[in-house]
Amino acid sequence: MAQRDFQPREQTQIEAGMLLASRIFHEVGVALEWHKSGGICGAGPGKAIVITLSQTAAASNHPNAFAYAQPFEGVHIVVFYHRVEMAVDGFARYVPAVLGHVLAHEIAHVLQAKAQHSPTGIMKQHWDPSDYRRMIRVPLEFTPHDVLLMQAGPWGADSRAAPGGDE
Numbered sequence: 001m002a003q004r005d006f007q008p009r010e011q012t013q014i015e016a017g018m019l020l021a022s023r024i025f026h027e028v029g030v031a032l033e034w035h036k037s038g039g040i041c042g043a044g045p046g047k048a049i050v051i052t053l054s055q056t057a058a059a060s061n062h063p064n065a066f067a068y069a070q071p072f073e074g075v076h077i078v079v080f081y082h083r084v085e086m087a088v089d090g091f092a093r094y095v096p097a098v099l100g101h102v103l104a105h106e107i108a109h110v111l112q113a114k115a116q117h118s119p120t121g122i123m124k125q126h127w128d129p130s131d132y133r134r135m136i137r138v139p140l141e142f143t144p145h146d147v148l149l150m151q152a153g154p155w156g157a158d159s160r161a162a163p164g165g166d167e
Contacts, residue, residue, distance in 0.1 A: 006053070010081070013095040014053065020100025021107065024122065024139050028147045032107070047155070049110050051077045051103070066102045069109040074154065077106045087132075097136045101127075108142065111156070112149040121146065 006014065022032045035048075062068045066087070067079040079102060088094040104122050109115060117125035122140045124131065134140060142150075150156060 006055070006081075009092070013092070013099065014081075016096030017099030017103060020096060020139065021103035024100065024104040024142075025107070027139075028142055028150070030111070030150065049075055049077060049107060051079060051106075053079050053081045055082050056080075066098070067106045069106040069115075072113060072115075074110060074113060077103075077110065079103065079106070094132075094136050098132070101135050101140060108146060108150060112146075112153045113155075114149060114153070116149065118143045118146055 018034050022034070025032050062080075065080070066083050067077060069077045079099070081099070084095055084099050084102060085092075087098055101122060108123060117123050121143050123142065123146045124140075127135070127140075131140060
């Protein structure tokens with residue numbers, strides 16, 4: 001995961017968000033391996049997802065989105081960290097919960113190779129206030145259909161994804 005110019009507090013929040021995303025995927029039998037930018041990835045060629053954390057983005061760059069994946073291209077995700085911070089409205093302790101769900105949502109798009117959303121759970125297109133209240137207490141879940149799409153996707157035969165970074 002490419003991270004640049006983040007303060008120690010933010011680094012802690014990012015690591016907690018990564019841990020939550022790993023726990024969410026563990027519940028559906030998918031193991032994530034995280035590597036810092038430039039780290040060695042044991043997943044092999046074509047089996048790493050490159051996640052970039054951005055501190056800024058123009059309002060016109062995927063407006064109202066915390067992140068975006070390029071599911072048909074298959075390996076790149078960009079997370080707008082500052083938008084996650086703004087969404088928790090000054091409650092920094094909630095950043096890891098929201099960030100973990102954002103990471104899980106976008107990684108799932110890549111694993112599914114689809115831009116499809118579900119009516120509930122992690123893959124819901126737009127979370128509402130009740131979703132945010134819940135994710136702060138307990139992780140949202142993938143629907144059974146979400147899991148089937150991940151299993152049927154190009155990564156499905158090898159249930160190991162290695163989010164990494166690229167400088």
